Amino acid sequence: MAAVAVVVSSYCKPSPFSRRFSPKLGKSPCRHSFGRQVQSSRISALFWGTKKSVQQQVLDSSLGDFTLTGSGSEGVAENDGGPKKICLSVISSISEVSANDWDTCALDATGPEKFNPFLTHGFLSSLEETGCAVKETGWTPCHIVVKDECENVLGVVPLYLKSHSYGEFVFDHAWADAYYGYGERYYPKFQCCVPFTPVTGPRILLRNTLIKDQVIDVIISAMKDLTAKSRVSSLHITFPSENEWHKLGEKGFLQRIGMQYHWRNRNYKNFDEFLMDMKQNKRKNIRQERKKISAQNLTMKRLRGHEIKAKDWDSFYRFYRNTTDNKWGSPYLTRDFFHDMGSKMEDQVLLVVAEDGDELVAGALNLIGGDTLFGRLWGCHPRAYYPSLHFEACYYQAIEAAIELSLSTVEAGAQGEHKIQRGYLPVTTYSCHYLLHEDFRKPIESFLVRESTQVNLVMKLLHESGPFKDGIK
Helix, strand or coil, X not given: CHHHHHHHHHHCCCCHHHHHHCCCCCCCHHXXXXXXXXXXXXXXXXXXXXXXXXXXXXXXCEEEEEEECCCCCCCCCCCCCCCEEEEXXXXXXXXXXXXXXXXXXXXXXXXXXXXXXXXXXXXHHHHHHCCCCCHHHXXXXXXXXXXXXXXXXXEEECEEEECCCCCCCCCCHHHHHHHHHCCCCCCXXXXXXCCCCXXXXXXXXXXXXXXXXXXXXXXXXXXXXXXXXXXXXXEEEECCCHHHHHHHHHCCXXXXXXXXXXXXXXXXXXXXXXXXXXXXXXXXXXXXXXXXXXXXXXXXEEEEHHHCCHHHHHXXXXXXXXXXXXXXXXXCCCHHHHHHHHHHHHHHEEEEEEEECCEEEEEXXXXXXXXXXXXXXXXXXXXXXXXXXXXXXXXXXXHHHHHHCCCCEEECCCCCHHHHHHCCEEEEEEEEEEECCHHHHHHHHHHHHHHHHHHHHHHHHHHHCCCECCCCC
């Protein structure tokens, strides 16, 4: 592990990209991949003005009409083999698209086996309707909708106009520093993502038609044109699928990688079977941590769907606020969000809770996908401390749930090298960046090449020194 520490230390040094522009720039975005955000950077980015007085252009709701060749599929587009006309538009709220149309696009994009709950109308609309991802919080919805001549929805893209860089988990504060240091605006920018959610999945959600490949090319071109015409600095597509990442790279986007820690189910029948794949010292440590839970008279429960009551969401919101108050200073999500999301997502929600007697003292929020359990948020009672409870609620209960539900993966959120010794290994994440200013694009591209080399080396060393027995990948 000594070699790993050296590489990680090197990876976390201040960005050479930052030094290239100004000695006063903020920390490297790669530093944030391994640790907490720097509070001073957060404040300076949030309240930045501009040295140039530039009036933001009002977005045109129409992105144009386009004629494609090829056949559609039954019920979606004409299938006479002739030219197909599609129109692209920008909408200011996801409510302008029916839940059925949006979710059909999302399900076609992932396939049922890879169903991603964060891409659903229910999740995204909850963020908007409860005041989380709205203009007032710096997340102005600008979703793209693609329709054919018969008004059938062929595709949707979750897109936001951002006035800051928070809630994204791909850190570009140093880029904003560089722009500002040279008198240029970095904000507003376009962000194609699921707000506050570092979960990989398709970002261009298309119906399965025979013109699908042509439609995606039109969408990418239209997004680039929208970025230029709107006079924003850039367009960022974060946590796309690997296929989209390659496609966007071919279309002129800068490519960036990061890493997260995921647990993989090797057809385990129970938790003990998983432990037997671990090295002896790691196995012993996990068992000791789990024993601490019963020793503290804590009871763990996994609640799903209708089992989660309003009082449970109220308690979890208090726990969540305790976490945000201690780590970030301000919450992204509202109390109403949890109630609304829980009502809409129903059995796709799994809430792990810890009880001390009759009182809830901690909770971990998970969403259930087609083959993955997505761990998202954690919090505990502000006036209590329970050793190892965080590991139990967020990691071990998630593993047990994944085994029970026959899910292949647990994604436990962003960051956290401490996950490795608990069975979670590094995987690659992706993002794509389209910057209009050529003078900034070139040095950022050079920086990303060097950063990717370091990320790949760190991942290689972490896998080689992993927690599992030899021969288990």
